[in-house]
Amino acid sequence: MAALCEELTLCGLTVSGVSSLQGVEAAGDDDRVLVTEAGRTVTLYKVSDQRPLGSWSVKQGQRVTCPAVYNSTTEECVVVHDDKVLRIWKKEDVRLDKVFKTTLSAEVCRIHSLPGAEPLVLFRRGAVRYLDTLLPDPRQEIENVLTQEEAIIWSQMFVEDGQPLVMFITEKVPDLYVNVWKARFRVPLRYKLQAIQEESHVLNFTANVKKNAASLLILYSTGKVRQSLVPLVESSDRSEIVLSLSSLLQLSEPVDSGAMTLLDDSHLATLTPSATKQKDLLCIWNVSFQTMQECKEFSQRTTHQLWNYHNTLYVPRGSKLRVLRYICEPSSLASALGKAADSHRSALNSVPIVSWGTVTESKTTPGKRSKKADSAPSHLTDDVSVQSRRGEDSGDGGCAFEVSLSDLQSASEMEISALVRKAMSSLTLPEFQITAGKMGQALVDRCRRDPKFNPQSALITLIETRKLSYSLCPDLMPFGLERSDVRLLQCCLRRFIDVPEAVMCSCLKMFLSTGDDILCDAILKTASAESYIEVEEEASDIADNPKEPPAGSVIQNGFSPGGAEDDSCDIQTPNRAAQKAEKKTACPVSLKRAVLLNTIVTAAYSESCLLPHLKDLTSDQVLLFLSYLLFLYKICNQQLTLSLPGKEKLSVTQVIDWMNLLLDANFTVLVVLPKAKPLIRYLQKCVHYQMKLYSELNKIEGSLCELKRLQRPCEDNGRYSIEVLELY
Incomplete structure (x- = not known):
């Protein structure tokens, strides 16, 4: 059985439409991918956080001509631009024009890389080389394997018997050829594909490799998927071998474009347009039984590009790259027909929980009910059906039952809480994800x-x-906003990784404007924030009356509220007595409101998506939030720390990022607002003195680098010594 679990947006794309991406490649671990756009940009993303870890672009006028790949053995990224120019860089490198560069003697078609294997370079004329063999001599001669009339239209890398293998399809109109390169082969294998007269043209390929053979799947415009077995054993017979094709799958209708990828040995994902030509369908098929397991409809047309890494599908749709996680279970006739005891489709209509009557029973014989079961409430037992498989698996011998979702519409709040807890204990991932989404949606519908x-x-x-995620129950957070349930919204922001930026901004507006009476009644954990927030009964708003210490006082980390006109760069540190005597900065918001705002600051977001929604904040909300961020920044400076205590893991970097976002989104409003000027001036002074600190640190760094370059004779100072370096 196969099913889609959740969907989220990884990033926006600068180009929308046909072939918006050149490629999406795995980048070292299960949660990172390297995205190459159809132009000049390569970006490394962390999928779970939906944010970039690094981005690189070639110069104006240059063009990336094949997808970038990640070399897991050296932890480097590799890309080719302008057909022949090879560049290699690490994640720490900032500018692509400063990294390693070399020009090859022949045009490159693709670079392929797999974890634990050396990258392979496939040239346009069919030659294959290890990347390591090209770097010492990049101008070495590359032989022409293919003729001028033959072009590579698809390629993929595999590992077979511990050895890398590249399979690529070439087209020499009207024929198609399968080519297989392996290091131990004296000559690459070459086969001709059987011509199918009734099929109009080929749309896409995918393949997987087993011992001594590869299974090649071909999607035709007639909607038919055909399969061919490709031998991976060398033969002394040099005559042309024609590979036969067998029918594997028939889609519902002919298609003019499409893509497909194998998920495992039994499941295939296809992305094709629907009959209306206005929507696209992403379908997961069981190829062993020719049945459709899952189907998702996209309201907006895609580019018919599809990538698959680590149980995750990547689909460019419009101007965004969508991520869809999936699960695949071992194929069986029962799961193919939807009759399996633990099928996900049955989970959509029923919630399995532990029986009320058999929780404390030791062992129960089949067909016999306990006395406690007989005394259970009628509305919880009327629709129950025994699931023998779960009963056999349970350690205490108790039976597990299914309770219809209709019970959630009639049970009391106390009974529902117990029902949810018991369902949690009896379900496993990914069955629970689907069921939890249905339970959450049913509860929200009843609340409305x-x-x-x-x-x-x-x-x-x-x-x-x-x-549970936002995608599985999209009505949950809007319901929390309707009810002003700040505790529910805080839990969603802390646990969901796919909260849209528009919803996050709505939560921020509520947290900033919610009345004190609602906050007082809310049950929030404030222990972590109490260690650095000391709320006074009559604390004035910093935005209205920022308290600036005397011009001569200086605070650590370069933070000093002295006059911006003071050009002195002497950074001093006050003694401990002065620190203790200094009055602790008052927080501009209440403790519970601060905890809610911390949840916003630590939530994952995409800057480009969040900025437009921050413009909807009122001026008072912007000033209040900016004042609180400034308070956190001052606390970090006073305590000489980069992060504050607590489970939120609130860091000074996150605080500064949110300051930048607010100023970028509302700068014009803040400039013309009279009551915002003291706050803006105060922030300006903070930036001024931070710049002075970094200037001094840069001078020290430069002096240390110069000392390191000095050629001094090596002296034996014994096992222990102290050396003093005089910088000035």
């Missing part, structure tokens, strides 16, 4: 029909499992 019904405890229990 009955305004007095509020099962907050049950909803938070679902969220705290970390198996």
Whole structure:
């Protein structure tokens, strides 16, 4: 059985439309990918955080001509631009024009790389070389394997018997050829594909390799998927071998474009346009039984590009790159027909939980009910059906049952909380993800029909499992906004990794404007924030009346509120007595409001998506939030720390990033607002003195580098010595 689990947006694309991406490649671990756009840019992304870890671009006028790959053995990125120019860099490198560069003697088609294997370079004329053999002599002669009339239209790298292998398809109109390169082969293998007269043209390929053979799948415009077995054993017979094709799968209709990728030995994903030509369909098929397991409809046309790494599909749609996680279970006839006991489709309509009557029973014989089961409430037992498989698997011998989702519409809040907890204990990933989404949606629907019904405890229990996401229950956070349920929203922001920026900004506006009466009633954990927030009863807003210490005082880390006109670069450190005597900075917001704002600051976001929504904040909300961020910044400087205590892991970098976002989104408003000027002036002085600090640090760094370059005779100072370096 196969199913899609969750969907999120990884990034925006600068170019939308046909072939918006050149490629998406795995980058070292399960959570990183290297995205090459159809132009000049290569970006490394962390998928779970939906944010870039680094981005590199070639110069104006240059063009990346093949997807960048990650060399896991050296932890370097490799790309080719302008067909022949090879560049290699590490994640720490900032500018692409400053990294290693060499020009090859022949045009490159693709670079292929797999974890633990040396990257292979496939040239346009069919030659294959290890990357390591090209670097010592980049101008070495590259032989022409293919004729001028023959072009490579698809290629893929595999590992077979511990050896890298490259399979590529070439087209010499009207024929197609399969070419296989392996290091131990004296001559690359070459086969001709059988011509199918009734098929109009080929759209896409995918393949997997088993011992001594490869399974090649071909998608035709008629909607048919055909399969061919490619031998991977050398033969002394040099005559042309024609590979036969067998019909594997028939899509619902003919298509003019499409893509496909194998998920495992039994499951295939296809991305094709629907009959209306206005929507695209992403389908997962069981190729062993020719059945469709899952289908997702995209309202907006895609570019019909599809990549698959680590149980995750990557689909460019419009101006965004979408990420869809999936699971595949071992193929069987029962799962193919949807009759398996633990099938995901049955989970969509029922919630399996531990039986009320058999929780404390030791062992129960089949067909016999316990007395406690007989005394259970009728509305919880009327629709129950035994699942023998779960009963056999349970350690205590108790049976597990299925309770219809309709029970959630009639049970009391206390019964629902118990039902959710028991369902949690009996379900496993990914079954629980689908079921949890249905349970959350059912509870939200009932809450909207009955305004007095509020099962907050049950909803938070679902969220705290970390198996629920925004995509699985998109109505949950809007419901929290409607009810002003700040505790529920805080849990969602802390646990969900796919919260849209628009929803996050709506939560921010609520946290800034919610009345004190609602905050007082909210149950929030404030222990971590109490260690650095000391709220006074009559604390004035920093935005209205920023307290500037005397011009002569100086604070650590280069932070000094003295006059911006003072050009003195002497950074001093006050003694401990002065630190203790200094009054602790008052927080401009209440403790509970501060905890909620910390949740926003530590949440994952995309800067380009968040900026437009921050412009919707009112001027008072911007000033209040900016004042609180300034308070956190001052606390970090006073305590000489880069992060504050607590589970939120609030860092000074996150605080500065949010300051920049607010100023970028609302700079014009803040400039013309009279009451914002003291705050802006105060921030300007902070930046001024931080720049002075970094200037002094740069001078020290330069002096140390010069000392390191000095050629001094090596002196034997014994096992222990102290040396003093005089910089000035």
